[in-house]
Amino acid sequence: MEQAGIAFLRLVNIMNELREKCPWDKKQTIATLRHLTIEETYELADAITENNYEDIKEELGDLLLHIVFYAKIGEEQKQFTLTDAINGICEKLIIRHPHIYADVVVQNDEDVKQNWEKIKLASGKKSVLGGVPASLPAMVKAIRLQDKSRQVGFEWEETAQVWDKLYEELGEVKQAIENGDQTEIEDEMGDLFFSMVNLSRYLNVDAENALEKTNKKFMKRFNFMEAEAQKTDKQLHNMTLAEMEELWRQAKRQ
Secondary structure, three states: OHHHHHHHHHHHHHHHHHHHHHHHHOOOOOOHHHHHHHHHHHHHHHHOOOHHHHHHHHHHHHHHHHHHHHHHHHHHHOOOOOHHHHHHHHHHHHOOOHHHHOOOOOHHHHHHHHHHHHHHHHOOOOOOOHOOOOOHHHHHHHHHHHHHHOHHHHHHHHHHHHHHHHHHHHHHHHHHHOOOOOHHHHHHHHHHHHHHHHHHOOOOOOOOHHHHHHHHHHHHHHHHHHHHHHHOOOOOOHOOHHHHHHHHHHHHHH
């Protein structure tokens, strides 16, 4: 732990030097760093999906640099210091874990989550859903909305009810298609996706991570198809569906 503290102070000192001496670092603002931070966050997410701890270590370092960078700019603007940010999260953790730092008794992790939401509301939050960022990707946002509403008991009692809702939404999509109303189709598809995310939660599956794994699997197989087609001097767009289907089967066997 002491070594971690020393390493952290080294990073802070390097940031101070870069901000003073490096033309690029001196030029940055919280606005110019924003898209870079988002990119770094997605790179960390990719590393986690791949279960690549070496990349996770590297991406965590990149994100830590961004945290120190924002804090440095905040201090320059006389808005807050790095110490303020660290003490702020320390106080928040203590307040929101009364089962550790006070006399509240919990039975499991669900009790902890429910207490967390109650404490947030008591501290001035107007809605249980208020902490879900508006800019989150739609699937991640659906997961967070459902997880937060669950903490106040807005949840199906049995998995069978979730299946029933899913089939109901699927039926409404089919009906919308028969009606030929594109707006209705889009609305019902959204409801269907939301229900599928809900089912994933009940099955203890991270819907975002599961879909990303499928995306990567599809890309790998499709790239294999393209490579195999090129071996015979062909392009996929010149092949029949049956020929591409055979290449897809080969890709799956790989």
